[in-house]
Amino acid sequence: MRVKLVCVAGGRPNFPKLAALFRALGTRTDRFETRFVHTGQHSDPRMSKLICEELGLPEPHVDLGVGSATHAVQVAEVMRRFEAVLQAEQPHGVVVAGDLNSTLACALATSKFFRDEPFPFRGKPRRRTVLAHLEAGLRSFDDDMPEEVNRRVTDCLSDLLFVSEPAGEANLCREGVAPERQHFVGNVMVDTLLSLQARAAASDVLARLGLEPRGYALLTLHRPSNVDDERQLRTLLDTLDEIAIELPVVFPVHPRTRARFEAARIRPRSERFLLTEPLGYLDFVKLESSAKVVLTDSGGVQDETTVLGVPCITLRNNTERPITVTEGTNVLGHTTREGILGAYAALHREPRSGRVPRAWDGNAAERAARVLEQAFA
Ligand code: UDP
Numbered sequence: 001m002r003v004k005l006v007c008v009a010g011g012r013p014n015f016p017k018l019a020a021l022f023r024a025l026g027t028r029t030d031r032f033e034t035r036f037v038h039t040g041q042h043s044d045p046r047m048s049k050l051i052c053e054e055l056g057l058p059e060p061h062v063d064l065g066v067g068s069a070t071h072a073v074q075v076a077e078v079m080r081r082f083e084a085v086l087q088a089e090q091p092h093g094v095v096v097a098g099d100l101n102s103t104l105a106c107a108l109a110t111s112k113f114f115r116d117e118p119f120p121f122r123g124k125p126r127r128r129t130v131l132a133h134l135e136a137g138l139r140s141f142d143d144d145m146p147e148e149v150n151r152r153v154t155d156c157l158s159d160l161l162f163v164s165e166p167a168g169e170a171n172l173c174r175e176g177v178a179p180e181r182q183h184f185v186g187n188v189m190v191d192t193l194l195s196l197q198a199r200a201a202a203s204d205v206l207a208r209l210g211l212e213p214r215g216y217a218l219l220t221l222h223r224p225s226n227v228d229d230e231r232q233l234r235t236l237l238d239t240l241d242e243i244a245i246e247l248p249v250v251f252p253v254h255p256r257t258r259a260r261f262e263a264a265r266i267r268p269r270s271e272r273f274l275l276t277e278p279l280g281y282l283d284f285v286k287l288e289s290s291a292k293v294v295l296t297d298s299g300g301v302q303d304e305t306t307v308l309g310v311p312c313i314t315l316r317n318n319t320e321r322p323i324t325v326t327e328g329t330n331v332l333g334h335t336t337r338e339g340i341l342g343a344y345a346a347l348h349r350e351p352r353s354g355r356v357p358r359a360w361d362g363n364a365a366e367r368a369a370r371v372l373e374q375a376f377a
Contacts, residue, residue, distance in 0.1 A: 001119065003376045006035045006091040010078075010102025011042030012051060013300045016281070017097040017134050019055035020191035020365035031373055034058075035089055039078050039102040040065040044255050046278040054281045055192060071101060071146060078105035086113045086129065092121075092376060096154060097134040097188075099147035099299070103154050107131055111157040121159075122375055130375070134188055134368065136161035137168025137177075138299075138320035144225060147299075151320070160375060162368045164188070164303075165323040165357060185367040186359025189300055190307050193285065194362040200285035209250065209274060211290075216274075217247045218291040220298050222254035225335075226315060230264045232335060236315060237268050239337040240295065243344055244270040247292060252279045293347060295333070295340075302330050307356055313343045329354040 005025070009018045018036070025032045038060035042048050052060075064081040066074060078101065086094075086109060094110040096103045110131045118125040136155050140148050152175075155161055161177060163169050164187040172182050206213065219240060227233050240249055251268070253261070253275055261267045268275070279287070285304070288294055294305050297315045305312035306328025313333035324330035329352045333343035359367075 001376070002033050003031060003093060003119075003372070004033045004035070004089065004091045005093045005095055005372070006037055006085065006089055007095045008037045008039065008082075008102060008106045009057075009097065010039040010100040012047045012278075013298075014097045014100060014103070015048075015051050015055055015057060016192035016300070017188045018095075019057050020188040020195075021095060021097075021134065021368060022057060023191070023195070024365035024369035025372075028369060028373065032369075035061045035085075035091070037061065037082070037085055037106075038063045039082070039106070040067055041074065041078070041100055041102045043067050044278065046280070047255065051281045055196070066102075074101045075105040075108075078102050079109045082106050082109045083113070086110065090115050090117070091129055092119050093130040093132055093372070095132045095134060099135075099138070099150045099154070101146075101150060103133075104150040107133070107154040107157050120377055123377070130160065131158045132160035132162065132368075132372065133158040134162045135164050137163045137170075137172045137182070138165075139167075139171045140316075140318045140320040142318050146224065148320070160371060162188070162364075162371070164360075164364070165321065167322045183368070183371045184359065185371065186361060186364035187303055187357070188364045188368065189303055190360040191362050191365050193304055193307055196282065196285065197289075200282045200289065203282045203286035205279070205283040205286050206290060209276070211248070211250065211274075211287075213290040214292045215248070216291060217243060217249045218287050218294045218296075219249050219251040220254065220294075220296045220301055221251070221315065222256050223297040223316065224256075226297050227254075227257045227260045230260075230266070233260060233264065234266055235337060236335065236340075237266065239340045241268055241270040241273070242337075242341065243295075244268070244272040248272045248274060249295075250274045250276065250287060250291075252276045252284065254278060293344070302328075303360075305329055306354055307360055309353055311347050311352055313340065313347070315340065323357045327355050327357050
């Protein structure tokens with residue numbers, strides 16, 4: 001049987017994960033037929049089209065075009081439109097990634113979808129479409145983080161949970177997810193990073209922005225808890241202004257953050273801040289690799305800096321990726337002036353080189369593809 005898999009991406013952090021899976025499934029076209037569904041949660045071309053092209057993702061078979069909206073409206077719209085895709089495509093499986101609203105919405109729609117025809121799954125006939133989750137088990141234990149809800153619900157609905165780090169397995173076991181649903185495969189995002197590292201190294205972004213290797217800090221900021229609250233955003237920018245006195249700060253501004261700057265009429269004060277539009281993946285990875293330090297509230301950037309061996313200060317009070325702290329180059333800077341400047345000073349005293357976690361080796365998607373092969377039999 002040729003297994004039909006619908007693979008879903010909603011926005012920027014999903015694309016590197018799916019690109020890795022498409023590469024692994026692309027060598028197994030005798031076993032798998034794939035469809036790429038883009039929900040359109042991130043519709044800005046710099047957050048989507050450019051990155052998809054650089055990553056070699058296929059053109060989406062379907063673009064649901066949902067755009068921005070409140071959580072409930074976005075989830076409802078994705079569910080409504082994705083259910084029509086399920087009906088038309090009749091997939092054996094759906095693969096979702098990460099923790100976006102689109103991830104949750106497509107997981108929920110899939111969990112109640114029955115194909116017209118039965119198919120074999122783990123040695124038994126089944127009609128309900130199988131749900132697989134890439135990057136399962138991560139938990140920040142912070143229920144104020146919208147993504148945490150998306151992670152928990154998606155995991156409890158998934159049949160195949162592809163786990164990237166040991167904490168993921170521990171979290172799933174604690175939540176009662178049966179061991180046979182869990183598959184430790186490693187970090188699929190790292191597959192893409194390693195496969196494109198040489199191309200990223202050739203990017204001329206440093207010259208374009210007038211930067212020297214290790215002569216700048218790279219900043220990303222977009223978590224609602226950091227940018228939606230004006231006081232918190234001001235505290236962060238004032239603190240980062242202090243760092244900019246010592247080290248220029250390159251800041252590709254996320255559209256959500258740009259909108260907050262405009263609404264609250266605030267922005268960094270220091271002239272040593274270099275604000276850019278969101279960057280393509282290759283330019284961004286080049287900037288990450290050559291930075292003296294990366295300051296971020298992104299999830300994926302914590303993983304990438306650990307693999308690149310670049311110091312990372314996470315501008316949050318928690319991380320769902322604890323291995324980046326225990327083994328990698330990441331430290332929690334929290335969200336206060338004292339926390340961030342303390343972490344920055346500590347880096348100077350004692351730079352962290354870290355080590356690359358187990359199975360963050362470029363072959364995670366290959367391992368996931370093997371699990372998929374065995375499961376649909
Ligand atoms: N990224 C990018 N351009 C940028 C900033 C980030 O290509 O200007 C990439 C980055 O390399 C990583 C992914 O976007 O692969 C992380 O996505 P994001 O920070 O938006 O989401 P999160 O990981 O926090 O969910």
